[in-house]
Amino acid sequence: MGGGFGGAYCAQSLVKQLRHIDVDVVLFDRNNYFVFYPFLIEAGTGSLAARHAVISIRSFLRGVEFRMADVTGLDTVKQTITYQFPQGDGAETMDYDHLVIALGSVTRLPPVPGLRDHGFGLKSLSDAIGLRDRAIRLLERADATDDPDLRRALLHIVVVGGNFTGVEAAGEFHVFLRQASKRYPNLQPNDCRVTLIEIADRILPGLDDDLSRYAVAKMQGRKIGIQLCESVTSIEKDRVLLAGGDELPTHTVIWCAGIAPNPMLSAAPLPKDEQGWILCDRALRVKEHDTVWAIGDCAVNPDRHGNPYPATAQHATRQAQHLASNLARVLSGLEPKPFDYDSKGSLVGLGCRTGVAKVFGVKLSGFAAWFLWRTVYLLKLPGWARRIRVALDWTMDLLFARDYVQLGVMRHDTTVGEVSPKNASHKPRSS
DSSP states (O other), rough: OOOOOHHHHHHHHHHHTTTOOOOOEEEEEESSSOOGGHHHHHHHHSSSSSSGGGEEEEHHHHOOEEEEEEEEEETTTTTTTEOTTTTTTTOOOEESSEEOOOOOEEEOOOOOOTTHHHHEEEEHHHHHHHHHHHHHHHHHHTTTTTOHHHHHHHHHEEOOOSSSSHHHHHHHHHHHHHHTTTSTTTTGGGEEEEEESSSSSSOOOTSOOHHHHHHHHHHHHTOEEEESSOOOOEEEEEEEEEEOOEEESSSSEEOSOOEEEGGGGSOOOOOOOOTTTTETTTTSSSSOSSSSSOGGGGEBOTTSSSBOSOOOOOHHHHHHHHHHHOOOHHTOOOOOOOOOOOEEEEEEETTTTEEEEEEETTEEEEEEHHHHHHHHHHHHHOHHHHHHHHHHHHHHHHSSSOOOOOOOOOOOOOOOOOOOOOSSSSSSOOO
């Protein structure tokens, strides 16, 4: 269940490891692709073609039966799952001998007033492209007004959450807005602002303090606002209210503050912690269940010290490969082995060809970290054809200016902000 990093890599490894056993491997996902998340934001802002950041499940998996459907139910006693095809007439069931749950996570949406109406997530390719389209729409609207306060509010993006996604989003969209503004006669790069809000006393908690401080200094040097030990109390159509009392004029809030379990898990008859994550043992098997396993974001997989592994693609792919090996052992009558893995490091891009990284204990910052970030993830991208396409995209981005054009992916339930009546002949339509 689930065709992301965990599910897709597990299915791929299972086919390789179970060649000597007569088994059927079936993968369920609502999409016939998975997103290569390290490239998500660059795909959204145009550094590379959006189609190069998604991997076809059917081309990635050979010898695996794939069904594009939503899993709607689970019966661990009868060992069946219930699923439904898009636009299907009814639910269907399938028996299983072993079930792997790799449903990932969704964006955590706390009860902040206005978040669901006016906030934007950054979890899917459509989210990233939709934000790009919105940014261009805001640039067009800002160019058409003579009201300087409205212009600055339209061109102010607030990012909530100082984790890897939030920091990369702040850096990339800051570059995107400032470069795009040069195409508009009534705009200046300084009209464009990005503010990063983080509730903790530092950003990038997965990196060492000195790298976090470097990232803050580098981003602030590029005039990206960073507010630490701060939280959002309310989001309105044209402003954000902070717990400290500040009010930030903005029409775009990108919410990157944490993840939550897939809603499908809430009704699943499985042991879960207080937040709804599936509890597993050291061998990646769900507690109290011999034939159900869970990996990736949706599971609490403890390390040798009892601490849960972080929800990253690096750990999900390693768990996937180890679980495939464990399933091969179980089907051969052997006991599964505990999963032990030491992280190889972390990398994050800050925009403007800068980054921070810690790999195999070696710390890097600036251009060297950015170059390593791109090199590592380019080599991790499945398939040489796709790697070459991405490398060509990056080369073209270095040599030629981007096209700041909408791709037609916009959200239609949020108003972009009122144009001052003295500057407009009609009311704005929703974006």
